[in-house]
Amino acid sequence: MITSGDHMNWKDNLIKIAPYVAGEQPDKRDFIKLNANENPYPPAPGVIKAIEDFRGADLKKYPDANARPLMKAIAEDLGVDADNVFVGNGSDDVLALSFRAFFNSDKPIVFPDITYSFYPVWCEMLGIPYRTLPVGEDFNINAGDYNCENGGVVIANPNAPTGIGRDLSFMREILDANPGSVVISDEAYVDFGGVSALPLLREYDNLIVIRTFSKSRSMAGMRIGFAVGGDTLISALRAAKDSYNSYPLDSVAIAAGCASVADRAYFESTLKKVMATRDRLTAELRAMGFEVPDSSTNFLFAHHKSRKAADIYDFLKSRDIYVRHFRKPERISDHLRITIGTDEETDRLTAALHEYLG
Amino acid sequence: MITSGDHMNWKDNLIKIAPYVAGEQPDKRDFIKLNANENPYPPAPGVIKAIEDFRGADLKKYPDANARPLMKAIAEDLGVDADNVFVGNGSDDVLALSFRAFFNSDKPIVFPDITYSFYPVWCEMLGIPYRTLPVGEDFNINAGDYNCENGGVVIANPNAPTGIGRDLSFMREILDANPGSVVISDEAYVDFGGVSALPLLREYDNLIVIRTFSKSRSMAGMRIGFAVGGDTLISALRAAKDSYNSYPLDSVAIAAGCASVADRAYFESTLKKVMATRDRLTAELRAMGFEVPDSSTNFLFAHHKSRKAADIYDFLKSRDIYVRHFRKPERISDHLRITIGTDEETDRLTAALHEYLG
Known part of the structure; x- marks a missing residue:
């Protein structure tokens, strides 16, 4: 029997995270x-048309669990295999799943002190130890700092909120120093003149590139993000997704995303x-x-x-x-x-x- | 310096979950x-029209982070306050966030041995201890079994895959035995003739009711689920959401969901x-x-x-x-x-x- 003295202890088991205060x-x-x-x-005119033309009656069926038509469209656009693409509910979803899928080490993961503010939030959410490495006076990330023991590396390139983009030799220096860690290249803004790490995927199977349709494709309202990486990392990402939410992308978003990619x-x-x-x-x-x-x-x-x-x-x-x-x-x-x-x-x-x- | 002997250990830190094999x-x-x-x-004709009429140009902006128009529509439909409604990316998302938000105890959570197969998957994903309680020979859940020490209770009512629905006295017996635990009433199928625990929310602030638009509203392709509960539980759920993914529901889904609720x-x-x-x-x-x-x-x-x-x-x-x-x-x-x-x-x-x- 449960005694009355216990009767409020369900509150003790609630998540211990301060409620988030949304932006203005x-x-x-x-x-x-x-x-x-x-x-x-x-977004592209084709996106607007794809939504207008969407067969609403089809919503009675579940979407493709892996958003396969969109996986294929992105893969073709980037010149990679569809199996090397993972699609999620915005790049926040893809990043959070990546943290869950890749950072199961006792060593802290590392990222800059000035960068996307969600990285420490996911670490706290998922119980991942982390350490921030200060950017320089000029707000540049010093690649040499990442030659350190760690459980993973996360680099936003271009970085936010500084807007500073770095070249391939910068990412290569970080990758060469970290053959034992997964390195995430968070490229939310790369289309506006940044340099993508995509060409390095052939050389480094511990690299994963994460992007979004929210900024460069004008589709923030549609929640589409994706990752590109080697088979091992993409498989781990799918396992993390399948352990959380079978169908993260709805059927309209899949159709609209494909239409965006179609109009280069x-x-x-x-x-x-x-x-x-x-x-x-x-x-x-x-x-x-x-x-x-x-x-x-x-x-x-x-x-x-x-x-x-x-x-x-x-x-x-x-x-x-x-x-x-x-x-x-x-x-x-x-x-x-x-x-x-x-x-x-x-x-x-x-x-x-x-x-x-x- | 990192020695070459370490060079593959990033694979040791990948998530340890067997890849899911999708249904046929x-x-x-x-x-x-x-x-x-x-x-x-x-889905309702209004849903199909809401999608056709959706202003695709608006997709350049982020959706409302809490899907507030849909929160309000659901609240009005059910006769509760909008602040007592939480909307997510399908009920799988809402359930997984609930497990994360409510089940942070060392004691095992309990649910039937024959029930929705995702419950143990989320427990494994999130490191939540769990124990299953056998349903009877007739596949009925025995409410008396839930008078036991636990870190939380999850009851699908009607249950799946048995289809058996139970009445309010059944849920009341479980709630009375568990004043110290959060009790989830997973009501994915309740609209097809089940008995909802919604009327019990006024009496039990440790109860949360979770539902979906996938089945009764013919919107599996749209990914809309929701929870109804007291302020404390809904706040914890929002904190878990805000620590994972700011915008789980896209703007089209919000509009389509509202249109569905409008056509009773x-x-x-x-x-x-x-x-x-x-x-x-x-x-x-x-x-x-x-x-x-x-x-x-x-x-x-x-x-x-x-x-x-x-x-x-x-x-x-x-x-x-x-x-x-x-x-x-x-x-x-x-x-x-x-x-x-x-x-x-x-x-x-x-x-x-x-x-x-x-």
Whole structure:
């Protein structure tokens, strides 16, 4: 029998993680949203048509468990085998499953102190020990630091929120120092001018490349991410997926994803527009007294020489322009992360900044 | 420095779970698929229209992280607060997150030996100790068995693959015996004539009810599941979600889910059709010498008095009719699980069975 003194102990067994506080979603219209690294342009026309044309009656059946049509489309696009592609519910899902699938060591996994903020969250969620390695004063990751004992390596390249992209020799140095660890190359932003580690997959079977349809393919609302890697890693990823959720991608997303991949010309033209706007904004911000590293992404990481990031953030917000200000870690608390919008949005941003800076 | 002797040890850190072997998906047309408990009828016309009308351009933005429009629609439909509803990527996602959020005890969680086969998989995935309690000879769950020390309780009601539904006094007996544990009522099939534990939520704050749009709403292809529970449990579930994947439901699924909830008349008419066909098939199977417990689901659990389940399965397959035969556990290895199809599919099934049984 259970005594009454025990009667509340189910609360002791609840997950011990502080509730997440979501980013700012203004409850009004007509604001400029440059705080989530979303693409300002719509997805390819074929994506919109694929959704319109989707046979809703087919929803009564389960989707393909591995999103095979999309696996094949991505594989063909990248020139790899379909069996070397794993598709998941956004790259957050693919990354979390990768942490679960690859990092079962007592040694800490390593990643930069300034990088995607979800890495430590997954480590805590999954009980994976981790250690962060400080980026340099210029926010560059020092590849040499990764020649250390570890249970795995995670590198966002280009890195976030710095926007800094590194070349193949950088990834090669990390891979050469880590033949005993799985190395994740998180390439969420690589299409905007970064250098992918994909060509290294033939040489390093402990490398896995993870990407998303959210940014460069304008499909954040559709939740599609994928991994490319050798048979051993992709098999482990499938085992982790099959132990969690049989059908992570719905049938409409599979159809829409295939349509996106099918239109390479639209994809490339959108990238070009975003990169052109980015390069113009970089120059304008620098002329206004901002320090901005060259970006290989669809956002800029900006620090003003004489004005506080928090104050600029507040001023822009008062003008209905939302950028991202990270209050921590302290190293970046005086920086802003500004998503590249349309040219018109960018003009309104620079006008507001001119107004503020006088 | 890392010595060459270490160079393959990344494989030692991969997840230790045998790759899952997917269920049979015949690679041909014109077969009758009664092996996945899918609904034979399409989703509500409003669902099909919501997808056609979806503004594909909006996909460039992230979805609402908590699928709030769908939370609200479900809450209104069930007469609860939106804050007491959690929406996820199919009920598998909601169940797995629940195991993660609620079962952090050293004591084993308990569930029946014959039930949804994913429960032990999640326990192994998440390192949760578990113990199965045998169902009776008649495949009924004995509520009294759950008056035992445990770290949590999971009851599928109606249960699968038996199809047996139990009443409120059954759930109440389990809840009264377990004030110290979270009790999950997994109600994937409840709409087909089962009795939901929802009315007990006001009395038991350690109860959580989990459901899906896959079966009764004909939306298996869309991946929508949800939980209803008290503030404490729903908060823990959100914390687990936010530690794993910020945006599990895409924008199209949110819109389509809302459209399904909006059409109660269609929903109820589909349920009635499935239940009428089920009751007819139950009688016909019994007349042919099958033992079939009364089902509160959209499937039947059938054992023939003189013919082997494996042989019946093979014969039906030769007639392009696919039902489910579980080779293990041994207790149910001479049973078939038969999904309720359309009346025409059911006629073809019974004709084939008459042919086989002579």
